[in-house]
Every structure is written in C-alpha cells, then in structure tokens.
Amino acid sequence: MRQVLAEAAFQLFVERGYEETTVDAIVARAGVGRRSFFRYFPSKEDVVFPDHEGCLAEMTAFLAENGGGDPVATVCDAARIVLRMYAANPEFSVRRYRMTREVPGLRTYELSVVRRYERTLAGYLRERYTGEADGDLRAEVIAAAVVAAHNNGLRAWLRSGGESDAGAAVDHALGLVREVWSRRERHPAAVAPQAAWADSLTGDDGREVIVMVAPKDAPLWRVVQRIEAAIGE
Amino acid sequence: MRQVLAEAAFQLFVERGYEETTVDAIVARAGVGRRSFFRYFPSKEDVVFPDHEGCLAEMTAFLAENGGGDPVATVCDAARIVLRMYAANPEFSVRRYRMTREVPGLRTYELSVVRRYERTLAGYLRERYTGEADGDLRAEVIAAAVVAAHNNGLRAWLRSGGESDAGAAVDHALGLVREVWSRRERHPAAVAPQAAWADSLTGDDGREVIVMVAPKDAPLWRVVQRIEAAIGE
Numbered sequence: 001m002r003q004v005l006a007e008a009a010f011q012l013f014v015e016r017g018y019e020e021t022t023v024d025a026i027v028a029r030a031g032v033g034r035r036s037f038f039r040y041f042p043s044k045e046d047v048v049f050p051d052h053e054g055c056l057a058e059m060t061a062f063l064a065e066n067g068g069g070d071p072v073a074t075v076c077d078a079a080r081i082v083l084r085m086y087a088a089n090p091e092f093s094v095r096r097y098r099m100t101r102e103v104p105g106l107r108t109y110e111l112s113v114v115r116r117y118e119r120t121l122a123g124y125l126r127e128r129y130t131g132e133a134d135g136d137l138r139a140e141v142i143a144a145a146v147v148a149a150h151n152n153g154l155r156a157w158l159r160s161g162g163e164s165d166a167g168a169a170v171d172h173a174l175g176l177v178r179e180v181w182s183r184r185e186r187h188p189a190a191v192a193p194q195a196a197w198a199d200s201l202t203g204d205d206g207r208e209v210i211v212m213v214a215p216k217d218a219p220l221w222r223v224v225q226r227i228e229a230a231i232g233e
Numbered sequence: 234m235r236q237v238l239a240e241a242a243f244q245l246f247v248e249r250g251y252e253e254t255t256v257d258a259i260v261a262r263a264g265v266g267r268r269s270f271f272r273y274f275p276s277k278e279d280v281v282f283p284d285h286e287g288c289l290a291e292m293t294a295f296l297a298e299n300g301g302g303d304p305v306a307t308v309c310d311a312a313r314i315v316l317r318m319y320a321a322n323p324e325f326s327v328r329r330y331r332m333t334r335e336v337p338g339l340r341t342y343e344l345s346v347v348r349r350y351e352r353t354l355a356g357y358l359r360e361r362y363t364g365e366a367d368g369d370l371r372a373e374v375i376a377a378a379v380v381a382a383h384n385n386g387l388r389a390w391l392r393s394g395g396e397s398d399a400g401a402a403v404d405h406a407l408g409l410v411r412e413v414w415s416r417r418e419r420h421p422a423a424v425a426p427q428a429a430w431a432d433s434l435t436g437d438d439g440r441e442v443i444v445m446v447a448p449k450d451a452p453l454w455r456v457v458q459r460i461e462a463a464i465g466e
Contacts, residue, residue: 005332111344141381148377152370173370180413200449208449210456216441216464217434223443225459232448 002040002178005030009047018105020047023042045109048096052113055085057118062213063124071128072181075121076174079150082117083170086154097158100166118147148175196223198230235273238263242280243332248392251281251338278342281329285346286316289353291378304361305375305414308354309407312383315350316403319387330391351380382406425453431459 008030019053023044027037041047046195059078066074086093100106122143129135196214210230214223241263245254256277260270275282292311299307319326332338355376386403415437429447441464447456 108341108345111340111348115344131328133406134409137382137385139407141378141406141410142386143376148374149370152373159289160408172367174376176367176370177374210445210447210449210451212431212443212445212460214443218443218444218456219461220464223460225455227445227453227456231453 001032001036005037005040006030006047006050009044010095013048013103013106015224018103018109047111048106049113050098051085052116055082056116059117059120063120067128070182071125072146072178075146076178078121078124079117079146079147079174080167080170081152081172083154087157087166094158094162105173112148114151118143121146142177145177145181146174149177165223196226198223198226200230234270236263237267237271238270239269239280240281242277243328246281246339246345247332247334251306251336251342254363280335281339282342282346284318285349289349292350293351300361301348302450303357303415305379305411308376308379309411310356311354311357311406312350313400315383316387316399320390322463327391328396335427340432341447347384349378351376354379375410378410378414429456429459433463 009026027034096229122139125139153173156169157166196218198212242259260267292314355372356374358436389402390397390399429451431445
C-alpha cells in the first residue's frame with residue numbers, strides 16, 4: 001500500500017507539479033481512501049522524503065553519544081548516516097533524485113531538509129567549540145563544508161544511477177574537509193604559539209610529508225631539532 | 234509607492250503568513266491597483282527580496298571579469314557584493330531579517346536565494362579548477378564555506394540591529410576560509426611533489442610564522458636551506 005501510494009504521488013508530481021498535487025488527487029489515483037494515506041505518511045512531503053525525520057533523529061542521537069574525539073571527524077561520521085539512508089534503497093533514491101531535479105517544489109523542500117542537517121551538525125560543533133576563538137563561525141563553516149562534500153559524493157552516486165561506489169565517493173569527499181580542517185585545528189599558532197612544531201603527515205596520495213611551523217624568530221637549531229624528531233617518528 | 238506596497242506586504246505577511254498573502258490582498262491594503270504592484274515588483278517574493286536578482290547579476294558580471302588571481306580570494310570578494318546590498322539599507326535589512334525568522338515561507342525563499350549565490354560561486358570555481366584533482370568537489374565545498382562564512386558575519390550584523398561593523402565581521406569570517414583554503418592551495422603535495430617548500434606567512438594574530446612542508450625522505454640540508462630562504466625573505 002505504501003508503495004502504491006508513493007507510485008501514484010510520483011506520477012502526479014511529474015504530471016502536474018508538486019505544489020499542484022493534493023493528497024486527494026494522490027488517493028484518487030491510487031484508488032484508496034484519504035485515511036489510508038495518512039496511516040502511511042504524515043504529510044505530502046513524506047511520500048517523497050519518508051526517511052529524513054528518522055535520519056535526523058538518528059543523527060541527533062549519534063552526536064549526543066559522541067561528545068569526545070575529533071569534532072570534525074564526528075560530524076563527518078554523522079553525515080554518513082544520511083548516505084546510508086540513500087544507499088539502503090538505490091532505486092527509490094535515484095528515481096527521486098531525477099524527479100527532484102524536474103519539480104521546483106521538491107527542490108525547495110529538499111533544500112530545507114539539507115539545511116536542517118547542516119544546522120544539526122553546526123549545533124554540535126558550536127557546543128564542542130564553546131569558549132574557543134571563532135567557535136560559532138568555525139562551527140557553521142565546517143558544517144556547511146561537510147554537507148557540501150557529502151552531497152557532492154552522494155550526487156555522483158545518484159548521477160551514476162546508483163551504480164558507482166557511494167561510500168567511496170563520500171569518504172573521499174569528506175576526507176578533503178577533514179584534511180583541511182584537521183590541519184587547521186593542529187595549527188601551532190593555536191596550539192603552541194611560542195614553540196616550533198613539526199609533524200609527519202600522510203598526504204592525499206599516500207606519501208608521507210613533514211610539516212613544520214615555527215615563529216619567524218624561533219632559533220634555527222630548535223626548528224631543525226623538531227624536524228628531526230618528526231622524521232624519526 | 235514602492236515603499237507603501239512593501240509596507241502593506243510586510244504587515245500582511247506577519248498577520249496571515251507569507252503563503253496565505255496574495256498580491257490582491259497587498260494592493261487592497263495599500264489602496265492601489267494590481268497593475269501598480271507589478272510595475273514595481275515582478276512577483277510577491279520581490280517585495281521582500283527586491284535586490285537579489287540585481288545582486289546575482291552583479292556577482293556574475295564581477296566573476297566574469299575576474300578570471301585570474303587567487304580563485305578563493307575572488308569568490309570572497311564576490312560574496313561581499315551581497316553584504317554591500319544588505320548594508321546599503323540597514324533598516325529594511327534588519328526588519329526583513331526579523332520577519333524572515335517568523336515566516337516559514339520567507340525562510341524557504343531565502344534558502345533558495347542563498348543556494349543560487351552558492352551555485353554561482355561554485356560554477357566560477359569549477360571553471361577555474363578545470364582539469365585539477367577534485368576540482369568539482371573543491372569548488373562546491375569552498376563555495377559552501379564562503380557562503381556560510383559570509384552569512385555568519387552578515388547575521389551578526391543583523392542581530393545587532395545593524396549597529397555593528399558589517400564589513401569587519403564579514404571580512405573576518407571570510408578571512409578564516411581564505412586562510413584555510415589558501416594554505417591548502419599552496420600545499421606542496423599539489424604544487425611541487427618532489428621538493429621541500431617553505432614560506433613565511435602571517436597568522437591570525439598578525440605574527441609571522443615559517444611554514445615548511447617536505448617529503449619525509451627529502452635531504453635535511455635542502456629542508457634547512459628552504460627554511461633559511463623563507464626567514465630571509
């Protein structure tokens with residue numbers, strides 16, 4: 001029944017447009033009563049995006065349980081919950097993606113859903129960064145970057161018709177955000193303003209590099225000492 | 234007349250909600266004819282956001298004229314066009330901000346406008362990064378980060394009732410994005426995979442630091458040489 005209603009709704013959205021399609025029209029097309037519709041879907045939107053509420057709740061619970069560790073890594077993991085929801089039902093997700101591109105009302109609805117995910121991630125980061133310099137700003141910028149990266153990977157998979165590796169695309173995209181922001185988090189200007197700092201990092205291509213930052217007036221012997229320590233690790 | 238119509242529309246949006254307010258109701262409240270409305274505003278949305286179309290056009294033209302230089306700096310400058318539009322009319326901007334928070338239909342409309350700015354910036358970056366690794370991904374993530382940073386600064390100003398320094402807040406927010414992404418752009422793993430790289434940078438707090446990156450197996454003498462050159466600059 002759920003499937004029959006969704007099918008009828010999708011047909012009508014494409015034929016008449018999303019805004020113009022009423023629940024009455026959907027139940028008439030499906031040949032069922034109005035009450036049947038609301039037994040399965042709380043509203044018209046939920047025919048198209050039936051799992052976002054559950055997904056948001058899962059994300060919120062996940063973040064509440066993960067108050068420690070690297071905040072950027074945690075929000076990346078939280079974003080993957082959305083991907084799993086899409087990947088659990090590739091055919092439906094791909095069809096919806098194609099329809100959403102054609103129906104302005106659905107695009108608008110999707111934008112507001114994406115915005116809710118972004119706000120959830122930003123709220124978590126804001127709390128983690130409480131009392132830190134630019135905490136609110138970093139929370140919002142990182143949340144926006146995580147959502148954009150996640151959606152880039154997700155869209156690549158949807159465009160492939162659900163054929164490519166969704167997890168790999170999203171992991172790669174989120175990896176870029178983590179790399180950029182985790183590097184900043186480890187920036188010695190924030191960590192140890194007076195001391196030279198060096199570390200061994202693994203680049204995008206798997207090669208190990210040594211990264212060093214020091215105040216311009218740091219003694220060169222100390223800088224070299226730190227580099228040697230990083231190489232030796 | 235323009236002001237009278239906007240005033241009537243704002244009153245009705247607050248009283249009845251945005252979706253429920255028709256153009257007919259607005260002209261009735263303003264005591265003018267329907268044709269007067271459409272002489273000033275192409276649609277109902279344009280009463281609330283009358284300058285976004287012009288602003289998008291200005292942004293597009295600005296980007297078309299600036300195909301060289303640092304791409305991240307260019308999109309930051311393009312985002313400032315939006316700020317200037319808001320700051321040109323503080324009273325109207327603050328009032329609209331307060332109303333938008335209360336009227337869901339306006340929030341949704343605003344989301345779609347923000348998305349258009351983001352797409353415009355991403356489109357520019359995508360072109361600039363053509364042929365580069367992760368060009369599309371970086372374009373989308375950086376555009377999202379720039380928009381989030383811009384809006385963080387803009388919102389701080391709107392919340393202050395238009396009293397604080399809008400330009401300073403947005404410059405500071407965009408500075409964070411530039412710092413993070415420009416550092417990555419200059420990452421030697423992308424620029425010069427085989428050579429040690431060092432440079433003198435100015436940190437958030439105005440202090441100069443030396444940053445060095447080198448392959449883990451680079452000869453130490455070359456690393457030190459590069460650092461000395463960066464200090465000497």
